[in-house]
Amino acid sequence: MQERRQQPRKKLTTRLLWHVVVVSVSILLLTLFITFWQTYPSAKQAVVERIQREVATKLTTNQYQLQAIERRGDLLAEEFLTRYQNLRYEQDLQSYFSDWFEETSPGVWRLKESLFTGVKAGDHYFKGMSVFVGPRPTPLTDELRARLVISVRTLNDLGPAWEGQVTNTHLSLPENALALYSREQAWGRLAAADLVMTDFSTLKSTLQSENPERAPNWTGLYKDHSGGFWTITYQRPVDLNGKHLVNASFDVSLAQLTQDLSRTVDADISNYVLNSQGALITSSTLSDALSEQRDTLTPENYDDPLYQKIAARLLTNPQSFKQEVWDDIDDDYLVLVQHLGTPDWWYFAVYPKELITSEALFLPMVIALIGSLLVLGVLLTTIIFVRHQVSIPLRRLASLAALMDEKNYDEIEKQSESEVRSYGEISQVLNAFRVMARRFVRTNFELEQRVAERTKELRKANRKLDELVHIDGLTGLLNRRAFQTDVANAIATADGSCYFVMADIDDFKPFNDNYGHEAGDRALIAFAKAFRELPESRAYRYGGEEFALLLQADSLAQARERLDELRQAIHNLGIEHHFGRRLHGILTVSFGVTRIRANELPSDLIKRADKQLYLVKQEGGDAVAFDVGD
């Protein structure tokens, strides 16, 4: 009963909720995992392709600019050569040289200042021009003079067209001379008088002795101390009949060159540009201070772990890396490699892998979100349905069962009438249970009433039976069985005021024999009435014609007095008896009396009374004899 009344530890809806949540979350996680597993490679591929597109666009522009410079070199070279072929023997050139050049120190010639600041000479206006003719082993020949003048005129005509696209346009001569067009700087006038340009790698690389192929080249990066910026130079040697005349050249500042390269369109992509020696040309990660040192930054002196890893791998075999993806070079970054070609540099785009993971997670997250909303919707619907259609009816059912247990009929009636919304099987069960509950309680009530009535009757019958067991059927006196119980109690509570009397009808046999047995019965009934009416006493039919009395008396005398009254009452009945041995004329009774003693045996008590009765009988009967032994 106790168990039945206990509240369930968890509600049905709570349990259902837990089950659905656990199963749904497991399925969602599995879906997430599988989707992520499927989408990660394609997300990575998409990122790679996006970066490649961006890099390609950037490099195409960059390479286009460089190739444009190379094409300009061709133009400049062709123009110079044409003019040189047509004009080299013109005498005017010698006078131009005399007008335009001045010997600023012995053997060192420079173009006059006015051609830089702006002057009209002949048909042309000259501006931004400077020339330095430094120390050289050979003398200043007419041909060299003519070449210098042609160089000045060519540069003056073509140079302005490319202004802004290159740092400067110049024609360098293998005889340690250089003609330069630049609106910014009159380099030819500033160069140190003892400068031997042909000793430097830049110009040296164009000399026939150094460059038998006569291949145009991009120099390495160098700091232009006169300009104060990092520069590379494009040089295209121009020869005629095996003679090295000039180099059509352009200086390009590193800033100009790498502006696009170091700029990142996507803030998440950083980049590095390395040359074939592993030196860092530029990077989006460089601070302004470090930007000044680029090209001198090497894995040994620039502490950037990712750059160091990239440089280490590049240096294993630079020419083998053209365009590829390095996924394994760093735990956190994906690296795309692109060889630039012009100049011989490598471009590295670096992308954080965690962003690829984020992108790969996008689809699973959308699925998870939609899935969660779906699960939530299904869950809420299920909970509401189960709560209203199952839980509440079942709780009502449990409540009815508890009320049945408590036999609360009124409440069951009340609850049975109240409305509970449910459908189908639950509704059937609830209704069937209500009907059953009502019937059960009613039947139970009736049964209990019937049992109560029967119990009452049974008690009554038992009392009757009990009486019958202890009452003599003929006389209505208590019988010997009742006597045995009462005498035991009287002995147990004996206080000297209770007497035991044994009475026996005198000569009853002859009475029966002569007056008939029925007359004997009537006599017995009449005597019994007299015994019963004796005050302060309980009378018993001891057996046959014998009676017993438990008599309450304050003294022996009082007891004797009472018994004499009884004997007199018997006499008064006057039942005639003329056939007895004692010839009393009426039917009489003899009495043997003794006082009840505490804790004695009933047999001893009876024996004492019997003895007195015997003595009375011996003496002729119809008398009372007392045992006075105590």
Ligand SMILES: Nc1nc2c(ncn2[C@@H]2O[C@H](COP(=O)(O)OP(=O)(O)OP(=O)(O)O)[C@@H](O)[C@H]2O)c(=O)[nH]1
């Ligand atoms: N009518 C009738 N007689 C009974 C009943 N019970 C016992 N008796 C008779 O009582 C008589 C008892 O006789 P006895 O024991 O010889 O005693 P008595 O004749 O009375 O002789 P004393 O006792 O010496 O006076 C018997 O004849 C029994 O049949 C009874 O219920 N009804």
